[in-house]
Amino acid sequence: MTRFLLNRLGQAIIVFLMVSAMVFGALRILPEDPIYSIVGEDSEGYTPEQVAKIKADYGLDKPLPVQYFDWLSAFVVGDWGNSFQNGLPVTRMINRKLPFTIQLALGALVIGVVFGISTGVVAALKRNTKWDAIATSSAMVALALPEFWLALVLILVFSVYLDLLPVFGSALIWQDPLFAIQSSILPWLALGIGGAATLMRQSRSSMLETMGEDFIRTARSKGVPERVVIIKHALRNSLLPVVTILGLRIGRIIGGAIIIEVMFAIPGIGQMSVTALTKADYPVIMAVTMISAMAIIVANLVTDLAYSYIDPRIRYA
């Protein structure tokens, strides 16, 4: 197990280096010159010498590889730099905004898991009935809907027409639970339904397969109540492919969170990264990208560990 974890840590470091180098290089292709973010809109008031001086202060005049290693060596010791836009330490901005994103992503994940797996299991057990048809076709529709469109429709229906839920404003659940939930329901749905649809389809087919297995017949021949057959014998055995899909969904949720945060004006790191992109705010973009990369790496590790928990035939040496 220790060897497995060390192995995965090594892989994580390689992934981290590759992602950071690629993003670092790609940022330089942005048409936006970071100097405008640093000095503000009235850059015309600066002489070329002054501009060159500022660039040198920020290390932007050095060759790209040097800039990258400067950034990397500072990043790994926790110095994530200051934002070009407002001069604030990036770590402080992240600390303030990351909880909103985590709240959004986890809520969407829970919605995906709860709705997805439960409807998938029900559809499998009620195969070829109207319930199965409703669940399966709803999932098809949900898969086809882009998140931003779904977000718009949800806002229109629940906030504008029905006036049930707030359109804007956010709170963290441990600070203002009621308002946090009220204001998060729509973003959670908008971000979570796609995952629910994917998980529904996967758990349906996985459950159908498992219910036809010999050991299910054995369980029934032992007189195990049908409810227990489904939950204890079938569900766990059918979870493996579902967990795989779940691991892959994490990346989608992080990507989707950017759009959802902008649409619902949630002050998370997704919204922050959009602003940072338009301003060529390199330190902020790098920090956000690295956090996303780490989240995906951790999610995949958790998925692999979940495999061995679910299925004893998978053991990591």
Add this chain to the structure above:
Amino acid sequence: MTQTTHQQEKLDVASDTVLDVRNLSTQFRTQAGVIKAVDNVSFNVKEGEVLAIVGESGCGKSVSALSVMRLVPTPPGEITDGQVLFGGQDLLQLRNEEMREVRGGQIGMIFQEPMTSLNPVMTIGAQIAESLMIHKGMSKEAALDRAEELLISVGVSDARLKMDDYPHQMSGGQRQRVMIAIAMSCEPKLLIADEATTALDVTVQAQILELLINVTQESRTALIIITHNLGIVARYANRVNVMYAGKLRESGSAIDVYKKSAHPYTVGLLGSVPNLMASTEGKLDSIEGEIPDLSNLPSGCAFEPRCTFAQDRCRTEDPSLQAVGAEHIAACWEAEKVQGSK
């Protein structure tokens, strides 16, 4: 006591008869049409008795057993007729909840594939203990203790260690021993072994069969062995039922069925069992032709197209079961000729 007597009178079942199946018919609706997997089959098994049901794949022997347990997948399967009398009641009339208590509690069942018949993500101990907790109301601790005793009783070495193993860590023979421990855990009155030894190595087959006989004889549990191999049950079965194309074709004591076979299909089955003593030219006899399409059976005897004794009558009239000896019945127009040819 009075109640038992009353029920026995009502259902007219001999006191030592554990299971009495009467006119059982089970169909499957498929796209090719209705398949009569089990067609008007009657048999019974007594306390401590070993009944073998033999026949080729698709002859209806497994479906008969699954019908008794009411485990036929529905749809497409459906028990259309008959009675399954067990413990003074017709199992086919029980509510699902009552039937669930019979399964595992009073009738144990073992299946063909030891590789896939155990839950891969549950420990061996938990899988044995589960039955005990359901039917005996045991606590988890008590059930696990009993499960360990059961593992020892079915000859699993290092039972204590094996309790925490998962099925994939065991051999096929060991898994089948675990299946026997599960099936016997609640001291059932009847054990059904559906091709329980077919998937095992030949040497292991004999061990598992011996074990099945031993555990059931100890407790006078009735045993139904379902197999396509007449050879392996020859030594153990008290009675043998031969099935073909969903129907019972011959039934009698093992000796009668082996020595005085009255149905050409039985003769064919016996001929296809390898025999070390037989001085043939090294070629195994086989039954010519294939089993008929169950959705489109011939109008006469279903075995007629493959039968060497076939007459004109066999093509038009399906023979019913007739006595061909004491407690020996067969469904063949030419039964006497078949017996005389042995």
